[in-house]
Amino acid sequence: MGKQYEIPLGAQHISLLEPLHFKFTTENERIVDTQANLFYVHRGIEAACCSKFKFRQVSFVVGRVCGLCSISHSTAYSQVAEKLVKIEIPRRAKYLRMLVIEMDRIHSHLLCLSHVAENSGYEALFMKTMQYREFVMELLEAVCGNRIQYDFSIVGGVTRDLKPMVAEIILKRLKIFLPQLDELMDIYKNNWTLSLKNKNAGAITRADAMRLNVVGPFARAAGLAVDVRNETEDLLPWKEVGFEMITETGGDAYARNILRLRELYISKRIIENIIHGLPESPLVTETKAFPDGEAVARIEAPRGELFYYAKGNKTQVLERLKIKAPTFSNVAAMVEALNGNEYGSAPAIIASFDPCLSCTAR
Amino acid sequence: MKKIETSLENLKNDIRQFYNPELNHFIVMNAVDLGEKMEVQWFFCDYAFPCEVTTFYALISPDAEIPDLREIVASAWVAESELVDLMNIKIEHTTKGFVLESDSESGPLRKKNNYGKAI
Numbered sequence: 220m221g222k223q224y225e226i227p228l229g230a231q232h233i234s235l236l237e238p239l240h241f242k243f244t245t246e247n248e249r250i251v252d253t254q255a256n257l258f259y260v261h262r263g264i265e266a267a268c269c270s271k272f273k274f275r276q277v278s279f280v281v282g283r284v285c286g287l288c289s290i291s292h293s294t295a296y297s298q299v300a301e302k303l304v305k306i307e308i309p310r311r312a313k314y315l316r317m318l319v320i321e322m323d324r325i326h327s328h329l330l331c332l333s334h335v336a337e338n339s340g341y342e343a344l345f346m347k348t349m350q351y352r353e354f355v356m357e358l359l360e361a362v363c364g365n366r367i368q369y370d371f372s373i374v375g376g377v378t379r380d381l382k383p384m385v386a387e388i389i390l391k392r393l394k395i396f397l398p399q400l401d402e403l404m405d406i407y408k409n410n411w412t413l414s415l416k417n418k419n420a421g422a423i424t425r426a427d428a429m430r431l432n433v434v435g436p437f438a439r440a441a442g443l444a445v446d447v448r449n450e451t452e453d454l455l456p457w458k459e460v461g462f463e464m465i466t467e468t469g470g471d472a473y474a475r476n477i478l479r480l481r482e483l484y485i486s487k488r489i490i491e492n493i494i495h496g497l498p499e500s501p502l503v504t505e506t507k508a509f510p511d512g513e514a515v516a517r518i519e520a521p522r523g524e525l526f527y528y529a530k531g532n533k534t535q536v537l538e539r540l541k542i543k544a545p546t547f548s549n550v551a552a553m554v555e556a557l558n559g560n561e562y563g564s565a566p567a568i569i570a571s572f573d574p575c576l577s578c579t580a581r
Numbered sequence: 582m583k584k585i586e587t588s589l590e591n592l593k594n595d596i597r598q599f600y601n602p603e604l605n606h607f608i609v610m611n612a613v614d615l616g617e618k619m620e621v622q623w624f625f626c627d628y629a630f631p632c633e634v635t636t637f638y639a640l641i642s643p644d645a646e647i648p649d650l651r652e653i654v655a656s657a658w659v660a661e662s663e664l665v666d667l668m669n670i671k672i673e674h675t676t677k678g679f680v681l682e683s684d685s686e687s688g689p690l691r692k693k694n695n696y697g698k699a700i
Contacts, residue, residue, distance in 0.1 A: 258666075258682045265667075266690055431656045432606045445606070450632035515582050515624065515634050517608075526608050526624070543609035543624075547663075551656035580680065 221247040226562060230259045234338045234566030237576040241569070245562050253557045255550060257580055264581040265540050273535040274300055274510050278373050284542065285578045286367045287327045290319045291520035292542070292578075294372040298454045298518070299527040301374060303510035309500040312376035317455050318493045319362060319371050320518075321486040322389075326355045327521035328436075328479040328486075331573040332407065335476055338566035339416040344406060351399045354392050361385045376503035386494045393487050400483055407476045417473040421568030423556045424470055431552040435523020435545045437572060440478040441470035447519035454516065460492045461485070472571035509533045520545055522573050544578030582634045589639055589647060596623065596637060597653050604628060605635070607650075610660035612668045614692045619643045619670065623650070643691075649673040 229240040238259035244252035264284055268277045277300070282293040294316050301308060333348035356366045362385060363369035363378075371377055407413060423433070425442035438445045448457040449464050465481045467474040510531025518525045523545030530538040553572050560568060587595045600607070608624040623637045641647065649672055650657040661672045662679035669688025677683045 256678075257680050258678065258685075261681055261685075261689075263689060429602045429606075432602075432608075432654070434606075445628060450626070450628070450630050453631070513582075515636075517626070517634070524608070528611055528622075528624070530613060539611075539613045541609070541611045543660075547609070547659060548656070550659045 223251065228565060228569075230256075232566075235569055236334075237574055238580065239574060239576045241557070241565070243557070243562060243565065248562050250557050250560050250562055250565065253554045255554050257550070257576065260576065260580045262581060265542060268540045269537045274303075274531070274537050275374050275535075277537065277540065279370055281542065281581075282368050282370055282372075284581045285544075285575055287330065287575060288323060288520040288522065288525070288578065289367060290316075290323045290363075290369050290371055291518050291525050293370070294320065295516050295518040295520075295525050295527045296529075296540075297372045297374050298516035299514050299529045300510060301504075302514035302516065303512060303529060303531045304374070304506050304508040306375060306504045306506045306508070308376045308504050309502060310498045311380075311500040312502050312504075313455055314460070314493050314497050315377045315379075315381060315502070316372055317457070317460060318381065318490060319359070319369060320455075321489045321493075322355055322359050322362070323369075324486045324521045325483055326352055326359065327573075328483055329355075331521075331570065332403070332476055332479055334570040334573075335417070335472065335567055336407075336413065338570040339413055341410075341413055344410075344413070347406075348403060351396070351403065354396060358385075358389050358392060361388065373503070375505060376501070378502075380502055381494075381497065386497075390491065390494060393491060396487065400480065400487070404477075404480045407480055413476075414473060416564065416567055417476060417571070418469075418471060420472040420560055420564045421556045421571060422469065422471040423552055425468075427555065428470070428552065431555065432548055433523075433552045434548045435520075435573075436475055436478050436482070437523065437549050437552065439465060440467045440474040442466050442468045445524075447517045447524050451517065455518075457489075460489045460496070462489060472568055475571045475573075509535060510537060520578075522546055522575055522578075523548065525578075542578075542581050544575065544581065546572075546575045546579045549574070550579075582636055584636045584638060587637050587639050589641060589645060592637070592639060592648055593650070593653065596650055599635070599637070600625065600653060607654045607657060607660075608634070610657065610664055612664055612670060612690075614643075614668070614690070615640075616692060619668070621647060621664075621670070643670065646671040646673060649675060 240256040242254040329352035337345035428441040428443040513530040526543035528541040532538045613620040666681040
């Protein structure tokens with residue numbers, strides 16, 4: 220038995236762009252114990268949503284919970300508020316929400332993959348992945364008006380329609396993206412250096428994923444078929460637009476890379492199907508009702524299940540809003556998956572978890 | 582959403598009988614400050630289509646100690662730690678200092694801290 224050392228990683232670290240702190244206990248360069256702290260940035264958004272803002276304004280506030288899955292937050296909140304005021308949104312608005320969610324998934328997955336490449340020491344692949352991601356940022360701006368904070372989903376529907384010219388551009392750019400995606404798949408799958416760094420790194424079994432209630436790509440890469448898009452269609456008709464469950468079996472950083480790339484093919488297909496089958500209807504259902512009672516909404520954000528609970532009291536201001544981000548569900552598994560790995564692999568493993576502390580410390 | 586009332590005495594038994602990691606997963610734990618009382622909630626969801634969210638809830642006094650569920654739900658400690666920090670409630674085997682620093686103001690989501698004050 221070697222001497223044990225405690226090594227901190229974060230809250231500010233060159234390879235961890237999140238205010239998250241890990242304390243590793245290592246022995247002969249191997250992690251034997253991990254502790255996580257999330258207390259660096261608590262922003263009090265839940266409290267603000269129940270005191271400073273009227274319920275219709277909250278979709279804009281929660282859109283700022285996260286820069287990577289802004290649309291998931293504003294859509295999940297809009298859904299829970301729509302349940303409280305008892306309205307159903309127009310069909311076209313549902314399709315447009317799904318369109319932006321899938322475009323957002325493309326940018327988020329590519330961002331995660333680029334960070335894994337960078338933290339694995341593959342700077343050129345980081346730049347290539349970021350370069351290929353840029354088209355979807357431009358398309359999101361064309362659809363929503365913003366690259367990051369979309370302000371697209373509101374209580375009752377969406378703020379903007381999809382212009383025919385923008386729809387055509389999206390279809391054209393997706394055709395250009397397909398060979399780029401094939402190229403990325405080839406590199407992430409077959410590159411010897413990357414495989415060496417990512418295979419068997421940060422692995423978790425299906426049984427552990429189930430035991431620790433893991434969500435999102437982290438769970439699916441371990442073989443646990445869990446995806447909100449597969450579990451409910453009462454709010455958004457995912458199967459109608461071509462959703463397909465993807466799983467991998469390795470459970471390691473390598474499997475998570477491959478899973479995310481495979482999911483991009485599905486996202487591309489969903490976007491094309493939405494554009495080809497976009498129904499005609501208004502964009503918003505108007506109501507003057509105030510939120511009453513309690514409701515929950517779940518949505519599959521790029522990192523997994525995003526959960527909203529809201530309680531109304533027949534006033535403009537909510538009684539309680541609870542946000543459960545996907546990273547929050549994965550903290551317990553992240554801590555366990557790091558144990559047993561070499562300390563040098565920790566940055567790449569953490570990047571492959573795709574943690575979002577902005578969501579978690581909302 | 583299906584709501585099932587429980588009590589702190591029956592909580593572990595009720596959850597043990599309901600929760601099967603093969604069939605459903607634990608989403609999160611929540612608390613709503615009702616003033617004199619606190620409604621503590623545990624959310625679960627099926628691995629199925631269509632899925633159903635099941636909520637166990639208990640109405641408790643704010644200074645009561647809640648049993649921890651980590652022997653039944655291995656990942657529950659994360660949600661329990663968060664609630665101790667944000668709602669300033671007592672949960673067995675759970676200390677402050679996970680999502681807020683241990684010397685932070687207690688329970689920022691409690692009504693006595695102006696949370697819920699009308700605009």
